[in-house]
Amino acid sequence: MINAKRRAEIEKIVRGMHHEIVQSAKLKYSCGLPPYPQLFSPDIAIEKYGYTYEIRETMPGALSGGQFRTAGMIDTEQCVVMVASDMKFETQRFTAAHELAHLVLHESLPGMRQHRDRPVTGEHLGHRDPIEEEADYFAAIWLAPGPTVEHYFKKRFTNAPLVLNELTAFHVAGYKGVADLMASKPGSLVFAIAVARATKFSGRTFDSLASFFGLSPTAMGIRLRELGLVSY
Structure with missing residues (x-):
């Protein structure tokens, strides 16, 4: 489980990013802001981060031996985030926010060069690899602050x-x-x-x-x- 200190650190990062998005939107939308869930769409944030965001019908192969279905993937060499198209909207959305979390929190880690993820929905928080738990928590508070x-x-x-x-x-x-x-x-x-x-x-x-x-x-x-x- 993520300890309280790390949770607070992640929340502070998300709040800062959200604040920047809102301030930028105030200049763009002079007649009033769209609902926050629309403003905080993870695909827009990924592109602002300097990565291309793609919805793919076919994803690059899973880990050797096809051990699991690839639902989301980061390629830090090509600066692209990919999410599989054959998932429900909410699963695509949470998976995209999960990948955004990896960019913000873990981009420099060796395992992020071509990092693949299973479908994530935010329904099974905890009891995962610490890096994945952090990405899940970031995604949850990004989408629902x-x-x-x-x-x-x-x-x-x-x-x-x-x-x-x-x-x-x-x-x-x-x-x-x-x-x-x-x-x-x-x-x-x-x-x-x-x-x-x-x-x-x-x-x-x-x-x-x-x-x-x-x-x-x-x-x-x-x-x-x-x-x-x-x-x-």
Whole structure:
């Protein structure tokens, strides 16, 4: 697991990069900024970093023997980042942010010359090689920065944290989903995922947080729990 000091270092790096993007966008968009998830699209950041970003139908071969499917790849000699086209949008997006993380945090490491990655979605954080864990964490906070998530969470659900009870379960999941949510264990992601994919609450309708931030419901649920926005 990444220790607290390293997490803080990565968060500081992401905040600095986000700040530069926002300041630049203020000069470009005089009538108002696009939503932050659009501004923080990883492919744009990769190109600003000086690399070409390509969506590939066919990826360069996996490690010798074809040990795993190549979903994302960095070639630091050719200055190109490649992401496979045959993945869901949210997987492409998280994989691209993961590769951006490698550029920012690990570009000088020997293994980055032609570095390949499996598909990554942000759903299995932890218990990986430390370099990959750092890239996963960077990607999660790049795509769903805490203050931004909290802002859009409160626009949808008003209160933070949103506490699970029969009333919130009904508003999040409807009558048929109440029993399952109320039966879920406090340590599980069931409620967080339900909130991440919810498209209505207390008479309001909206894009789900997962859809808005371009993450899978599970990855978005993990982020909501990390930020303390949902509670049992």
